[in-house]
Amino acid sequence: xxxxxxxxxxxxxxxxLHRELGAKMVPFAGYDMPVQYPMGxxxxxxHTRTNAGLFDVSHMGQAFLTGPGAIDAxxxxxxxxxxxxxxxxxRYTVLLNDSGGIMDDLMATKIEDGLYIVVNxxxxxxxxxxxxxxxxxxxxxxxxxxxxxxxxxxxxxGDVIARLSPETIDxxxxxxxxxxxxxxxxxxxxxxxxxxxxxxxxxxxxxAGELAKxxxxxxxxxxxxLGARDSLRLEAGLxxxxxxxxxxxxxxxxxxxxxINKRRREEKNFPAANIxxxxxxxxxxxxxxxxxxDGRAPAREGTEIQDVDGNxxxxxxxxxxxxxxxxxxxxxxxxxxFSAEGTKLNLIVRGKAISAxxxxxxxxxxxxxx
Amino acid sequence: xxxxxxxxxxxxxxxxxxxxxxxxxxxxLEQLGDLVFVEVPDAGKSVTAGDExxxxxxxxxxxxxxxxxxxxxxxxxPAIADDPAAVSGEAGGDGWFFKIKMSNTSExxxxxxxxxxxxxxxxxx
Numbered sequence: 001x002x003x004x005x006x007x008x009x010x011x012x013x014x015x016x017l018h019r020e021l022g023a024k025m026v027p028f029a030g031y032d033m034p035v036q037y038p039m040g041x042x043x044x045x046x047h048t049r050t051n052a053g054l055f056d057v058s059h060m061g062q063a064f065l066t067g068p069g070a071i072d073a074x075x076x077x078x079x080x081x082x083x084x085x086x087x088x089x090x091r092y093t094v095l096l097n098d099s100g101g102i103m104d105d106l107m108a109t110k111i112e113d114g115l116y117i118v119v120n121x122x123x124x125x126x127x128x129x130x131x132x133x134x135x136x137x138x139x140x141x142x143x144x145x146x147x148x149x150x151x152x153x154x155x156x157x158g159d160v161i162a163r164l165s166p167e168t169i170d171x172x173x174x175x176x177x178x179x180x181x182x183x184x185x186x187x188x189x190x191x192x193x194x195x196x197x198x199x200x201x202x203x204x205x206x207x208a209g210e211l212a213k214x215x216x217x218x219x220x221x222x223x224x225x226l227g228a229r230d231s232l233r234l235e236a237g238l239x240x241x242x243x244x245x246x247x248x249x250x251x252x253x254x255x256x257x258x259x260i261n262k263r264r265r266e267e268k269n270f271p272a273a274n275i276x277x278x279x280x281x282x283x284x285x286x287x288x289x290x291x292x293x294d295g296r297a298p299a300r301e302g303t304e305i306q307d308v309d310g311n312x313x314x315x316x317x318x319x320x321x322x323x324x325x326x327x328x329x330x331x332x333x334x335x336x337x338f339s340a341e342g343t344k345l346n347l348i349v350r351g352k353a354i355s356a357x358x359x360x361x362x363x364x365x366x367x368x369x370x
Numbered sequence: 371x372x373x374x375x376x377x378x379x380x381x382x383x384x385x386x387x388x389x390x391x392x393x394x395x396x397x398x399l400e401q402l403g404d405l406v407f408v409e410v411p412d413a414g415k416s417v418t419a420g421d422e423x424x425x426x427x428x429x430x431x432x433x434x435x436x437x438x439x440x441x442x443x444x445x446x447x448p449a450i451a452d453d454p455a456a457v458s459g460e461a462g463g464d465g466w467f468f469k470i471k472m473s474n475t476s477e478x479x480x481x482x483x484x485x486x487x488x489x490x491x492x493x494x495x
Contacts, residue, residue: 042429228429
């Protein structure tokens with residue numbers, strides 16, 4: 001990375017704090033982001049699984065979509081049911097294109113006058129342009145440029161936030177509330193991207209540093225970088241946009257048919273509903289599956305998957321070492337005939353076949369606050 | 371008495387007669403982070419300087435360890451293949467990767483000594 005490129009990278013409101021904490025910074029989605037702190041990816045991962053980790057995810061896109069027509073207009077872009085969802089509830093969904101491909105995956109929360117949405121950093125400009133043009137005249141899109149987003153994840157996250165914000169104690173997984181944390185006005189969802197309990201905290205950019213320091217001052221909490229964020233989500237079986245899902249994959253192929261909610265299946269009024277409903281009824285040629293390589297060698301993204309007779313049947317889309325599993329873990333697409341749990345596969349790593357099995361995900365159990 | 375040389379790829383080479391013992395430096399280890407998988411070459415493998423000879427993987431990524439000299443691998447270190455945490459970064463220490471019976475010892479000539487490697491490291495910051 002040249003210095004020229006480096007100067008063009010955007011910085012999050014926590015940039016100074018990352019440097020004070022000794023983070024190793026890398027370019028990610030146009031931002032200069034902490035990939036790890038001095039603790040290192042392995043220990044950061046394990047710390048999050050046993051205590052609590054604080055992540056800067058301010059590079060992600062936040063917006064309000066409001067107005068009387070907001071819910072209807074948003075439903076026209078996604079297969080999720082937001083009409084029948086109570087206010088204060090958060091739901092994961094996908095933006096679909098006209099061929100049923102996934103333009104992005106996102107979280108949308110029902111608020112009093114519409115939706116609060118959080119989208120991926122790399123997709124946010126395209127997502128917001130798409131949402132804005134498709135909802136023009138029906139809803140107002142307000143992009144929240146001046147807000148940071150922090151995530152606290154791990155089994156101690158609930159205790160830590162309850163200490164700083166008693167009003168969060170009764171929040172359950174995938175709910176939203178406007179609260180005060182350590183005296184700072186925030187809005188939070190009890191959600192995350194690690195498979196653990198936790199919160200995503202939206203805070204005014206000007207207060208983000210102060211809030212992060214107050215949370216980091218709690219004894220259970222360490223700052224965690226993007227490296228561990230990736231290994232945590234992989235063990236949790238959660239897809240990474242641009243790798244495990246993209247415009248060439250449909251939610252049915254991606255094992256996300258649960259995002260097509262019942263009412264929407266009946267109404268068939270989301271993008272490419274005919275294609276998606278046909279796939280739900282008749283199946284797809286390929287499926288995203290969890291893959292557990294035998295032995296210790298990780299099989300990385302791009303690794304060819306073969307059947308036991310040596311025929312190419314798919315590709316790894318995310319793969320690495322799972323510190324909590326204490327072994328390699330992966331996910332990828334295989335021909336549907338090879339997608340059943342327990343199917344034996346070979347992964348071609350550095351020219352050699354490594355035996356592997358199709359397994360159920362997650363690789364580590366989810367611990368959500370239900 | 372063995373002599374220790376360093377490469378720009380942050381490997382150390384401990385030379386004893388025509389046997390070169392190869393490892394990675396503390397700097398390399400720090401860049402890689404905690405290692406979770408190490409693959410070392412089998413004895414008998416013939417290598418040319420610059421060939422990929424071993425693999426080290428962290429949680430994040432896989433990296434190669436190159437053969438700094440040409441020759442025949444006489445031994446890969448089973449201790450680090452069994453336990454990647456045994457890779458130490460200590461030049462000449464127990465956390466070595468492989469030993470090569472050198473076919474061309476003049477390949478050592480372009481390598482750095484301890485002081486030169488120290489200067490090279492400071493030039494990187």
